[in-house]
Amino acid sequence: MTADERLREEHDTDERLREEHRVIEHREQAVGLRDQDIHDQHIEVTIVDTDVHPLPVSADVLKSYAPPEWRDTVWPTGNAVAPIPYFYDTPDSYKTNSLRVDAAPPRGGVAGSDPDFAAKQLLIDAGVSIASLEPMCDAQLPQAEHVLKSTYNDWLADVWLGENNWHGRWRGSISVSAQVPDQAAREIERWAPHPYMAQVLMTPQTRGIPFGSPHFDPLYEAAARNGLPVATHLMGQTPFELIPLYPVGNPAHWHDFFASWPLLYVSHLMSLVFDGAFDRHPDLRVVFIEGGFTWAMPAMWRMDRIWEARRGDLPHVRRRPSEYVREHVRFTTQPIEDVDTVAFRDYIDMMDLGDNLMFSTDYPHWSYDSPAWAIKRFPKDQAERIMRGNATDLYGLPSTVKALPGERRSVGDGAA
Secondary structure (H helix, E strand, O other): OOHHHHHHHHHHHHHHHHHHHHHHHHHHHHHHHHHOOHHHOEEEOOOEEEEEOOOOOOHHHHHOOOOHHHHHHHOOOOOOOOOOOOOOOOOOHHHHOOEOHHHOOOOOOOOOOOHHHHHHHHHHHOOOOEEEEOOOOOOOOHHHHHHHHHHHHHHHHHHOOOHHHOOOOEEEEEEOOOOOHHHHHHHHHHHOOOOOEEEEEEOOOOOOOOOOOHHHHHHHHHHHHOOOOEEEEOOOOOOOOOOOOEOOEOOOOHHHHHHOHHHHHHHHHHHHHHOOHHHHOOOOOEEEEOOOOOOHHHHHHHHHHHHHHHHHHOOOOOOOHHHHHHHHEEEEOOOOOOOOHHHHHHHHHHHOOOOOEEOOOOEOEOOOOOHHHHHHHOOHHHHHHHHHHHHHHHHOOOOEEEOOOOOOOOOOOOOO
8 A cells, every 4th residue: 555545545534533423423412312202202294305415524524435446536636626517507606506505504514414404404494204315426437427326325324314314304315327227226226125215316317318218127127126216316517418418409508407407307208108118117116306397297298199199109108198107207396486376376286296296395405495385386185295195105104203302293283
């Protein structure tokens, strides 16, 4: 081992020790809670948040979970750094990194890096009962991306789903690379037995391969066999390589990049149906995260009409496309369009997708949708399903959870 390698190893060890110190602090806090018998109190599950983004305290902490031979490859130093995310130029992004300013933990670190503070803001203050965690990570080269996502899985399980999940209210995502579906399937098998891993997570930027392609069959087969939905969330932000390419080329501004986000999901949804993915994998469930949902019903109408006219061309599509979508697909709600509330509720009621929508906040990002604000935009007869029921059914979540300090309600007392 060279001197530089020894220094790097010592640095990684120091970072791991600091992280272990944080875990010890959290354990002591948990012991204090046990002394107060708070952990024996349960509350009813009323809100499930299906889009929360945890972040590591630092790149060095994350690197400590990676294979040593990959640390300087996946996390380059010197001039070999990642380009600036030009197209995701959100308001004050250079100051806030597109995160909520008030979500920065008091003990230091970036927003979303402290499980305890996130629990205070999201679970206690906002009244969320259970939250699904989706780390944001991708890379350009297939093997590097696989290693990066595998590293994130180890970190997530240790920091968020271990000691800091004594209450059992965080649910994790198994991050996999869509570029290497065979390795993705093995990664799914590695984590499927974990009690708090609830779904598989892949990027929709698949470099020209639509979701319905047999390319993804190993990934889909492993997920479906283990009863895990496959979720997708836009991740790539760097120019040309990872952002979705539109029919007219790359977006010129952040505004058209963000507004045209759903177009990528429309293409994948049509492919899943028309290319027969749901026929090949009858138990497959797919979740489209943070791509809106108001486009879904018009797309389903159009697919049904085309299928009715030319169903003989696709003998493997045995049912109306909309029936496949209703059975196999879920959409998260954030970002909800900020339009007239009554008109929006009427539109959702007309869409009749109450069984397919799942509430999400996007915490701790700047575009956060609070539960109190969002629930007013859903029809009353669909609100319970959207805020809780659909997610608990899909992920097999419990009906009650352990209470946190400040949650003194008994089962049946309702939402905060």
